[in-house]
Amino acid sequence: MDIAEVAKASGLPASTLRYYEEKGLIQSSGRSGLRRQFSDSVLERLALISLGGAVGFSLDDMVRMFSTDAGNIDRSLLTAKADELDSKISELTTMRDGLRHAAQCRAESHFECPKFLRILRIAAKSRSRQPNKLKEK
Numbered sequence: 001m002d003i004a005e006v007a008k009a010s011g012l013p014a015s016t017l018r019y020y021e022e023k024g025l026i027q028s029s030g031r032s033g034l035r036r037q038f039s040d041s042v043l044e045r046l047a048l049i050s051l052g053g054a055v056g057f058s059l060d061d062m063v064r065m066f067s068t069d070a071g072n073i074d075r076s077l078l079t080a081k082a083d084e085l086d087s088k089i090s091e092l093t094t095m096r097d098g099l100r101h102a103a104q105c106r107a108e109s110h111f112e113c114p115k116f117l118r119i120l121r122i123a124a125k126s127r128s129r130q131p132n133k134l135k136e137k
Helices: 003-010 014-023 042-054 059-065 075-104 114-129
Strands: 030-032 035-037
Touching: 003 014, 003 035, 003 042, 014 035, 014 059, 042 059, 059 075, 075 114
Parallel strands: none
Antiparallel strands: 030 035
């Protein structure tokens, strides 16, 4: 498949495919004229990259995770990411349950509700572990 066919089949622009190749995430099998050629299996690799991004792996994480031999994936990195997701799911579940309680709470002020105050503590703890995503405009 040439790069235009891969771009059409994957929905990714050719520039992204070239970038992925530059980073070592995919490999072309050669050129036909000026166009890069890829094996059909590149579509599976691109789907794997998409899945990796959806669960929170950075491109650099994926470069480290994918081995070049027989397409194996570093299982220890998968396990670590799964553990990270378990932790995030637990945290989000607690926050969701607390928000539902706060919406129905009969306390005069949410700041008098112990469950709401617990949500605030969890949110503060979570925010201190992550880069600041809220910026003043």
